Amino acid sequence: MSEQLITAPGQVSQTDTPVSVVGTPDGSRPGWSIGLDVGGTKVLGVVLDPSGAVRHQVRAATVRGIDGVVGGVVDAVHDLADLAGVAVEDLAGIGIGLPGVVDPRDGTVEHAVNLGIVERVALGALVAAQLGAQLPVQVENDLNMAALGAAHVITEPVADLAFLALGTGVAAGLLLDGRLRRGATGAAGEIGHLTLIVDGLPCKCGQAGCVEQYASGTAIDVAWPGPHSRPAPLELFDAAAAGDARAIEVRDQFAWAVASAVRILVLTCDVQHVVIGGGVSGVGAPLLDAVRGVLAAEAQASPFLASMGLAMRVSLAPAGSPVGAIGAALAGRLAREGAI
Amino acid sequence: MSEQLITAPGQVSQTDTPVSVVGTPDGSRPGWSIGLDVGGTKVLGVVLDPSGAVRHQVRAATVRGIDGVVGGVVDAVHDLADLAGVAVEDLAGIGIGLPGVVDPRDGTVEHAVNLGIVERVALGALVAAQLGAQLPVQVENDLNMAALGAAHVITEPVADLAFLALGTGVAAGLLLDGRLRRGATGAAGEIGHLTLIVDGLPCKCGQAGCVEQYASGTAIDVAWPGPHSRPAPLELFDAAAAGDARAIEVRDQFAWAVASAVRILVLTCDVQHVVIGGGVSGVGAPLLDAVRGVLAAEAQASPFLASMGLAMRVSLAPAGSPVGAIGAALAGRLAREGAI
Numbered sequence: 001m002s003e004q005l006i007t008a009p010g011q012v013s014q015t016d017t018p019v020s021v022v023g024t025p026d027g028s029r030p031g032w033s034i035g036l037d038v039g040g041t042k043v044l045g046v047v048l049d050p051s052g053a054v055r056h057q058v059r060a061a062t063v064r065g066i067d068g069v070v071g072g073v074v075d076a077v078h079d080l081a082d083l084a085g086v087a088v089e090d091l092a093g094i095g096i097g098l099p100g101v102v103d104p105r106d107g108t109v110e111h112a113v114n115l116g117i118v119e120r121v122a123l124g125a126l127v128a129a130q131l132g133a134q135l136p137v138q139v140e141n142d143l144n145m146a147a148l149g150a151a152h153v154i155t156e157p158v159a160d161l162a163f164l165a166l167g168t169g170v171a172a173g174l175l176l177d178g179r180l181r182r183g184a185t186g187a188a189g190e191i192g193h194l195t196l197i198v199d200g201l202p203c204k205c206g207q208a209g210c211v212e213q214y215a216s217g218t219a220i221d222v223a224w225p226g227p228h229s230r231p232a233p234l235e236l237f238d239a240a241a242a243g244d245a246r247a248i249e250v251r252d253q254f255a256w257a258v259a260s261a262v263r264i265l266v267l268t269c270d271v272q273h274v275v276i277g278g279g280v281s282g283v284g285a286p287l288l289d290a291v292r293g294v295l296a297a298e299a300q301a302s303p304f305l306a307s308m309g310l311a312m313r314v315s316l317a318p319a320g321s322p323v324g325a326i327g328a329a330l331a332g333r334l335a336r337e338g339a340i
Numbered sequence: 341m342s343e344q345l346i347t348a349p350g351q352v353s354q355t356d357t358p359v360s361v362v363g364t365p366d367g368s369r370p371g372w373s374i375g376l377d378v379g380g381t382k383v384l385g386v387v388l389d390p391s392g393a394v395r396h397q398v399r400a401a402t403v404r405g406i407d408g409v410v411g412g413v414v415d416a417v418h419d420l421a422d423l424a425g426v427a428v429e430d431l432a433g434i435g436i437g438l439p440g441v442v443d444p445r446d447g448t449v450e451h452a453v454n455l456g457i458v459e460r461v462a463l464g465a466l467v468a469a470q471l472g473a474q475l476p477v478q479v480e481n482d483l484n485m486a487a488l489g490a491a492h493v494i495t496e497p498v499a500d501l502a503f504l505a506l507g508t509g510v511a512a513g514l515l516l517d518g519r520l521r522r523g524a525t526g527a528a529g530e531i532g533h534l535t536l537i538v539d540g541l542p543c544k545c546g547q548a549g550c551v552e553q554y555a556s557g558t559a560i561d562v563a564w565p566g567p568h569s570r571p572a573p574l575e576l577f578d579a580a581a582a583g584d585a586r587a588i589e590v591r592d593q594f595a596w597a598v599a600s601a602v603r604i605l606v607l608t609c610d611v612q613h614v615v616i617g618g619g620v621s622g623v624g625a626p627l628l629d630a631v632r633g634v635l636a637a638e639a640q641a642s643p644f645l646a647s648m649g650l651a652m653r654v655s656l657a658p659a660g661s662p663v664g665a666i667g668a669a670l671a672g673r674l675a676r677e678g679a680i
Contacts, residue, residue, distance in 0.1 A: 160524050174609075176521055183610020184500050185648070190607045193644055195600065197538055206642030260535065267530045268608040269514075270523020302546030304533055308525070 031092030034080050035149075035329025036073050037142060037322060038062060038098040040114035045076035046325040047084045048333070050092075052152065054326060056083040064116030069098070070123065074130045093136040093332030096123065097145030097324050101186050107139040138335035142324050143173030143189060144180045146317075149327025150275040151175050153318055162189070162271040163323070164261055165278035170212045172265060181269075191264050192216070196257060211264070214257035217280045223250045231279070237286045255290035259310075262295065266310055277317035288316050371432030374420050375489075375669025376413050377482060377662060378402060378438040380454035385416035386665040387424045388673070390432075392492065394666060396423040404456030409438075410463065414470045433476040433672030436463065437485030437664050441526050447479040478675040482664050483513030483529060484520045486657075489667025490615040491515050493658055502529070502611040503663070504601055505618035510552045512605060521609075531604050532556070536597060551604070554597035557620045563590045571619070577626045595630035599650075602635065606650055617657035628656050 037044040045058045058079050063072050073096055081088045100112025107124020109117055124137040147163040154161075159178035165171055170192030174181040181188050192212035193205050200209025213219055217233060224236040224247065236254075239247035262274050281287065292311040299306040317323050377384040385398045398419050403412050413436060421428045440452025447464020449457055464477040487503040494501075499518035505511055510532030514521040521528050532552035533545050540549025553559055557573060564576040564587070576594075579587035602614050621627065632651040639646040657663050 176516065177519070179517070181516055181521075181609065184612035185610055187606075187648060188608070188610035190610070190648075194604060194607050198536075205644035207638070207645065264534060264604065264608060266527075267534050268528070268604060269521065270525055270528035270530070272524035298547070304545035305547065308527060308530075 033333040037324030047080040089133040095328030095332035097142035136335040145327035147173030149323035160272035166280035167278035259294035373673040377664030387420040429473040435668030435672035437482035476675040485667035487513030489663035500612040506620035507618035599634035
């Protein structure tokens with residue numbers, strides 16, 4: 001595992017304060033659990049202690065293809081279990097989130113194109129077999145896991161939240177009334193391909209003017225081209241803060257598009273919280289301020305929007321927090337309790 | 341009750357074929373239940389027999405104000421119980437749907453402006469007190485009741501559906517994974533005030549270009565002004581079918597807007613079915629054909645949209661079926677079982 005970077009336990013503990021687990025009654029001690037967030041470039045893993053606190057974290061390069069993905073997951077599970085001093089067979093459960101079409105009932109995955117998986121494969125069963133342990137392996141779309149994780153790590157645990165990922169594309173994970181809303185075909189949260197501007201920019205999906213063409217990291221890369229020494233969103237927001245007129249224009253259009261995505265989520269699902277994550281969320285407070293600014297201005301013009309309190313529903317995923325992996329670990333634990 | 345028109349039992353039975361009740365295990369016999377759909381102009385009531393079939397139906401003019409609403413509901417309950425030959429105290433439950441902000445946990449209602457109710461009132465408790473019977477009175481927003489009712493009456497009972505009401509405004513009721521999705525503030529489904537066209541027609545909500553300005557019955561009234569001998573949507577669709585160029589243009593724009601509302605519901609929530617109801621749905625097959633036509637054309641241009649199968653998810657609420665009242669009766673029954 002030469003690609004794997006295991007940070008020292010002392011450095012990786014995300015919090016020393018135990019946080020209660022969503023969906024778990026106070027006082028229950030469901031055991032240790034491990035969660036993996038398998039992305040196109042890296043695998044992030046965490047182990048949660050029985051109180052729900054992150055105790056260790058590992059990171060490895062993604063190896064594409066089903067064998068590579070299964071191997072990477074199994075290695076990460078062993079590493080995390082060793083770090084925690086817990087035998088794999090004593091874990092309460094394992095969760096795996098990944099960008100693909102998942103059937104969480106049987107742990108199968110298809111169309112995980114960025115992972116080199118196209119045809120349907122039984123990921124959950126393959127991982128369980130290689131681990132040789134009888135324990136729940138819960139597989140979900142990565143944004144669903146991020147929604148669970150975000151609900152766990154924002155100020156106080158909540159049961160109603162959309163995780164709005166702004167990265168290469170735009171999509172959301174939905175936790176509604178304490179339950180993941182996966183949708184009839186596993187496609188809930190695909191708001192990146194709703195039309196924002198009629199006859200707008202062409203989208204690779206075949207439509208034009210999609211939300212994703214204006215509210216994604218890719219949209220910033222296009223509208224604020226490099227060369228950059230840092231990620232384009234950071235450069236853009238800094239340039240705008242410094243007064244660059246063109247940067248202000250691009251930033252404001254971007255913030256408007258993100259605010260529109262928030263509006264779509266809240267007016268359709270009435271989620272209590274919208275947590276912005278994904279690569280662009282690394283911009284931090286200036287991004288949140290810009291989006292809230294648009295929402296507040298729109299509320300000034302519309303008593304209806306004002307009554308919906310959109311600006312106060314929006315927050316950022318905690319910087320550096322591996323919400324996808326945390327959510328996966330929670331899902332693994334909840335699966336044992338039949339609560340997911 | 342001079343305004344009340346009680347149709348004869350023989351004429352009002354909606355179906356002679358018992359239909360299983362959503363959420364009720366086969367074989368259970370939960371008793372008779374009554375549902376009321378209280379609108380701005382009329383109160384529709386139905387009584388369901390233990391099998392879930394509509395047995396009788398009543399209709400009365402709405403009397404505005406809390407006393408009028410409570411009195412209308414209580415009278416309708418007595419009339420329906422008499423028609424069914426069931427004592428009020430033997431009912432499994434009563435449900436009331438109305439256009440307003442409802443807290444279904446305690447049966448209170450506020451902002452039901454079309455009913456002359458502004459301040460919060462305990463509608464459920466007032467109705468129960470006047471009936472003098474110990475039975476569940478479940479109060480919900482009318483579109484939530486319509487979603488429950490539509491899920492019951494379309495071809496086979498389903499658990500995942502949006503009821504898209506096209507009337508004075510545009511809004512939806514959501515039944516997700518078998519549970520009503522009311523939202524964190526009771527505002528789920530308010531898609532009529534999402535932006536369809538940036539800088540489009542001004543909306544009374546203070547925004548511009550709202551879905552409601554293009555996909556509502558009001559939008560047709562404006563775009564296809566009278567005088568008409570029949571409702572404007574019927575005249576419009578007939579004129580378009582007869583080849584009137586302007587009517588075709590207005591119809592196609594309307595169908596596009598409705599298709600956009602369907603897209604919003606499916607891409608955000610991934611509902612299995614979208615049932616179009618409300619006054620405009622009285623147009624019938626030509627409306628469904630037009631909306632499906634837009635969705636099919638969009639799918640031709642976008643493999644992503646094609647994979648979502650939008651056109652096949654859309655249907656019309658059965659003509660003349662009081663889905664709101666039926667859903668209310670189901671809700672009253674489900675409340676007794678603690679299933680809502």
